[in-house]
Amino acid sequence: MTLTEPDLAATSPARTDWGHLWPHFTRLSSPRVPVITRGEGAYLWDDRGRRVLDGLSGLFVVQAGHGRRELAQVMAEQASQLAYFPVWGYGTRPALELADRLAAAAPGDLDRVFFTTGGGEAIESAWKVAKQYFKLMGKPLKHKVISRAVAYHGTPQGALAITGLPAMKQQFEPLTPGGFRVPNTNFYRATEHADDLEAFGRWAADRIEEAILFEGADTVAAVVLEPVQNSGGCFTPPPGYFARVREICDKHDVLLVSDEVICAFGRHGTTFACEKFGYQPDIITCAKGMSSGYAPIGAMITTNRVVEPFLHGRTTFPHGYTFGGHPVAAAVSLANLDLFDAEGLNQRVLANEQAFGDTLRKLLDLPIVGDVRGDGYFWAVELVKDKATRHTLDADERERLIRGYLPEALFDNGLYCRPDDRGDPVVQVAPPLISGQAEFDEIERILRHTLTEAAELL
Structure with a gap:
């Protein structure tokens, strides 16, 4: 039997702490504990019953999509x-x-x-x-x-x-x-x-x-x-x-x-x-x-x-x-x-990679977006403070956006992806290979909304 989203929320209350789990690459002081309960296709559900587009294939992993019973x-x-x-x-x-x-x-x-x-x-x-x-x-x-x-x-x-x-x-x-x-x-x-x-x-x-x-x-x-x-x-x-x-x-x-x-x-x-x-x-x-x-x-x-x-x-x-x-x-x-x-998943990527890139490049009209780059189903949106000079975010701004605002805001808006500043600050997207134009449009829409709000924090 497959539980519906309300059933999942009712039977698995949202966690408020990490308990005995030591999460990877994560601050243990972080108060937010997202709990992912199931996946299907290009989407995930959490313990609150929310559906979220998996824009990172888990961690560049779930090529064929979630929930493949075969x-x-x-x-x-x-x-x-x-x-x-x-x-x-x-x-x-x-x-x-x-x-x-x-x-x-x-x-x-x-x-x-x-x-x-x-x-x-x-x-x-x-x-x-x-x-x-x-x-x-x-x-x-x-x-x-x-x-x-x-x-x-x-x-x-x-x-x-x-x-x-x-x-x-x-x-x-x-x-x-x-x-x-x-x-x-x-x-x-x-x-x-x-x-x-x-x-x-x-x-x-x-x-x-x-x-x-x-x-x-x-x-x-x-x-x-x-x-x-x-x-x-x-x-x-x-x-x-x-x-x-x-x-x-x-x-x-x-x-x-x-x-x-x-x-x-x-x-x-x-x-x-x-x-x-x-x-x-x-x-x-x-x-x-x-x-x-x-x-x-x-x-x-x-x-x-x-x-x-x-x-x-x-x-x-x-x-x-x-x-x-x-x-x-x-x-x-x-x-x-x-x-x-x-x-034909390889062929699907080759057929769609141009459309995916073109869809993401629409974000270049945002003042906070300096560059959009990538290949196949593996892309990054670089964030800047000044588009003309390519001036990057300072340490405080990175802390506020990359580790503070963006991860939770993107997830709350329906997209799991990767804000990262191990080099210059970027948001990476790499959806499952089963994704198509509908998912590309959803990724662009959520990124546009969230990055517009993020720019106001600079």
Whole structure:
């Protein structure tokens, strides 16, 4: 029996405190405790019976939408047959089949799949395999990783060292040594080649080579980049950027890691976003949309080149996770990818991405909106204090809007999305891939109303 919204509100009174729950990335002093009770399609319901458009796919995860009973049924059937067994020296049918499916979908010879339970673990695995790979290849000094300023790559100690957000690291230092930063591709804030996108992209890519040479090419193992950078607000790659990065990595024998924890599985209209942006990585890290969030799963996918030295003698990659390749998670991921094929979700994103961008760009007439940028179903609206000068919000204004007013106001107005200021202040939207023009219009309408009110607080 499915409860109606009034029934849900009556049987589950709204919480007024966190109780024993320690929420992630949240102030425990926060007085508001939203409780989400169910989801269907592109919508969520809370314990007060309110319907809210899920404008962030949970956390860039729920590609196929909420409440897919066919996926739940697959999970139940797999759990009744084999609920758990590790892939430590053994295989399960779902894990083997999913590895085959991912290898077939990945570009080039990205043929070997190492399962994790999330994106941070996949990044951690990629750095560790890069270090061991070069030791096996007789280059033991190659251990450093280069990533971009403001980029987020996860919270484990290694992944956090690759993350380019100083404020996220301060409480946990010293971190794993070896992480170094280069400029990102935020063309809206460009100080070099601000009038030429392609030249700016070449300049940004060349900073990677500059960093490799500065650190010493014999010490650098990997460059880790997202196809579209999340933190800072959906920085897309300029034309020619990734071709130049690939050239630099090949020249200096450095592995190129495509961090597709957010960008894979249809977020940009392809199974892996590196395909859309025209480059061949040595390693892909992925998670989130692989199962549409129906069970936790992630993966590191490597080329034959990377796995080759591990194939001989007594060599082992001494690394793993208890729940990596979990049979229920793998089974539901296979069913989720079947839905992608049956419903043409990648094609849907490619067909609708222009309309989504055009709808969001209507917000550029608001004084508080400086830029709208993104790709596929992954967009950001940057907020400014002065549109003409691009002057950003100060610390007090960010506190008042990004952490104070906007999260609650947007939710109360019917939209769950992401106000964020880990770089410049933005509101990010990334709805489920089943969304269309009706949802785009609803997102724009709620953003317009809420941001108009927010501007009055500056």
